[in-house]
Amino acid sequence: MSDSNMIIEGPIAVGLVWLGRRFLDTPTRLPGWDKWLAQIWKPAVVLFAIAIYTGSSIDLLADAFVLAVLWAGVGAGWKLRAYRPAWLIGVGLVPYVLLATVQLLLGIVAPQFLKANSDTLELAIMVAFIWQGIFWLMARNHKKAEVAEQQIRLEAEREKQRIEAQNLDLAQMINQRTAALARQTDELRATLSELQATQGQLIQSEKMASLGELTAGIAHEIQNPLNFVNNFADVSVELVAELEEERARPTRDAELEAELLRDLKQNLQRITQHGGRASGIVRGMLEHSRASTGERRPTDLNALADEYLRLAYHGLRAKDKTFNATLQTDFAPSLPLIEALSQDLGRVLLNLFTNAFYAVQKRQQLGEAGYTPTVSVHTQPLNGGVEVRVGDNGVGIPPDIQARIFEPFFTTKPSGEGTGLGLSLAHDIVVKGHGGTLQVVSAPGQGTEFVLTLPD
Amino acid sequence: MKILVVDDEPDVRTLFEQRFRREIRSGEFSFSFAYSGEEALTFLTGHHSEVVLILSDINMPGMSGLELLRHVKHDLIPPPPPLVMMITAYGDTDSYNQAMELGANDFLTKPVDFTALKDKLHAISTA
Numbered sequence A: 001m002s003d004s005n006m007i008i009e010g011p012i013a014v015g016l017v018w019l020g021r022r023f024l025d026t027p028t029r030l031p032g033w034d035k036w037l038a039q040i041w042k043p044a045v046v047l048f049a050i051a052i053y054t055g056s057s058i059d060l061l062a063d064a065f066v067l068a069v070l071w072a073g074v075g076a077g078w079k080l081r082a083y084r085p086a087w088l089i090g091v092g093l094v095p096y097v098l099l100a101t102v103q104l105l106l107g108i109v110a111p112q113f114l115k116a117n118s119d120t121l122e123l124a125i126m127v128a129f130i131w132q133g134i135f136w137l138m139a140r141n142h143k144k145a146e147v148a149e150q151q152i153r154l155e156a157e158r159e160k161q162r163i164e165a166q167n168l169d170l171a172q173m174i175n176q177r178t179a180a181l182a183r184q185t186d187e188l189r190a191t192l193s194e195l196q197a198t199q200g201q202l203i204q205s206e207k208m209a210s211l212g213e214l215t216a217g218i219a220h221e222i223q224n225p226l227n228f229v230n231n232f233a234d235v236s237v238e239l240v241a242e243l244e245e246e247r248a249r250p251t252r253d254a255e256l257e258a259e260l261l262r263d264l265k266q267n268l269q270r271i272t273q274h275g276g277r278a279s280g281i282v283r284g285m286l287e288h289s290r291a292s293t294g295e296r297r298p299t300d301l302n303a304l305a306d307e308y309l310r311l312a313y314h315g316l317r318a319k320d321k322t323f324n325a326t327l328q329t330d331f332a333p334s335l336p337l338i339e340a341l342s343q344d345l346g347r348v349l350l351n352l353f354t355n356a357f358y359a360v361q362k363r364q365q366l367g368e369a370g371y372t373p374t375v376s377v378h379t380q381p382l383n384g385g386v387e388v389r390v391g392d393n394g395v396g397i398p399p400d401i402q403a404r405i406f407e408p409f410f411t412t413k414p415s416g417e418g419t420g421l422g423l424s425l426a427h428d429i430v431v432k433g434h435g436g437t438l439q440v441v442s443a444p445g446q447g448t449e450f451v452l453t454l455p456d
Numbered sequence B: 001m002k003i004l005v006v007d008d009e010p011d012v013r014t015l016f017e018q019r020f021r022r023e024i025r026s027g028e029f030s031f032s033f034a035y036s037g038e039e040a041l042t043f044l045t046g047h048h049s050e051v052v053l054i055l056s057d058i059n060m061p062g063m064s065g066l067e068l069l070r071h072v073k074h075d076l077i078p079p080p081p082p083l084v085m086m087i088t089a090y091g092d093t094d095s096y097n098q099a100m101e102l103g104a105n106d107f108l109t110k111p112v113d114f115t116a117l118k119d120k121l122h123a124i125s126t127a
Helices: A006-024 A033-039 A039-054 A059-079 A085-111 A111-116 A118-248 A254-289 A302-321 A342-365 A420-434 B011-019 B023-027 B037-047 B065-075 B095-100 B114-126
Strands: A298-300 A326-330 A338-341 A374-382 A385-392 A436-442 A445-455 B002-006 B030-034 B052-055 B081-086 B106-109
Touching: A006 A033, A006 A039, A006 A059, A006 A111, A006 A118, A006 A445, A006 B002, A006 B114, A033 A436, A039 A059, A039 A445, A039 B023, A059 A085, A085 A111, A085 A118, A111 A118, A118 A254, A118 A302, A118 B011, A254 A302, A254 A338, A254 A342, A254 B011, A298 A342, A298 B030, A298 B095, A302 A326, A302 A374, A338 A445, A342 A374, A342 A385, A342 A420, A342 A445, A374 B095, B011 B030, B030 B037, B030 B065, B037 B052, B037 B065, B065 B081, B065 B095, B081 B095, B095 B106
Parallel strands: A326 A374, B002 B030, B002 B052, B052 B081, B081 B106
Antiparallel strands: A298 A338, A374 A385, A385 A445, A436 A445
């Protein structure tokens, strides 16, 4: 190195510092030192300027400067020994720096000795230089490996972040889905309650529809007793007039007067009786249309069946004036009263009768010779209840349809004629409302019988 | 004049007996009553020559008034058949046409106007 000088060594030293700083990344790893290392160009420039100005090579100063820079390298290596490339750089530099330092010192204190051993020292420095080169290569490899490793770590980190982001996305999607499901559940719940309300309305409209069917029958049923009331009232006025006439006669016929009085009394009783009949029908009609009060009362099924049989018959007649049927009633005389919702049971019976009349009407329309449409009702006490049988000799129900007749909205009538709710509601009223049973026995072409049982 | 009244309402008898009590007392009319078409036919087979006029309701359980009318006008022997007046609560044209086709002599709607009916019956009995 004795032949070197500041003009060459100065830039080399600055370059080495620059390379070292980059290689070891001192700005982040060793910021305290880096501040100073970054300033290294300043003394170099000063020395460089001196060298230019004096024209001297100032060898000693230049060597010392380079050595100082190298020692700084060793120091940095030691400081950063935990970082493998830095440690290798440091270790690599040590022999060379030591030897160069010894050479420099010997050059000052024992130039003779230096001269005598110059070859050995040069050789040692050469070896140390190579050593240093090897260590630099090792450091470089280490660094490369480390960079690669860091790359992998980074990659893994990035992957992790990606997964986390994905997880976040998924969580968000789950939240959205959950919200959507909750909304759907709410919507379904709203729809359900709407449907329940509609069902209630349907039941009411079915009730009103059956009432509408009955209107004509009811009108007829009321008109009959009203006619009697009017007629008996009219004829009673005549009787009273005749009685007055009789009493005005000089010779009164006591027997005739007694007869007239008897007839008058009888007529008034008839008026009361027929008036009661009419109001009973109106009461029944009101009860039928009223929403069920849920109040159970002792119910006479004979009376109920008789009333609704007539209503159903006249209801159908009102629509088909030429229709005629034989009504067979067989009411058990000592039928126990049943705790029941009478207007609900009335609807059941009405429905069964209406269906029976419909079936016989259908068969009659087939034009069978000698066919007499017949609808029958039969009651009998059961052990712990009552049985009502409603029969007809109508068209009958095919087996595949029998299985479905109690389903809501199932109807075989042309659209617009039946709601399909009649028997379904009847079944509900009997089974759910009264703990009874409602069964059907039918032979196509021969007739149908509904068997209704109700417990006490 | 013998008149057969056919109606399923039993009180019709009381009503007619009172409405026509003067005519019954004077012997101008005599009434018989049947409560169904079948009963009316049975009665007629026993008294066919006596009954001059039948007053029949159309709407009755079992045999209807129209069927009774057909039997009376077509099946009953020997002629001449009695006069038949149909009475119905449903004064619709279908029933009217059917009754007229089957040979009904008159068609009345309920509530029956007894004054008008009385006039008609008087006209028939004095004819």
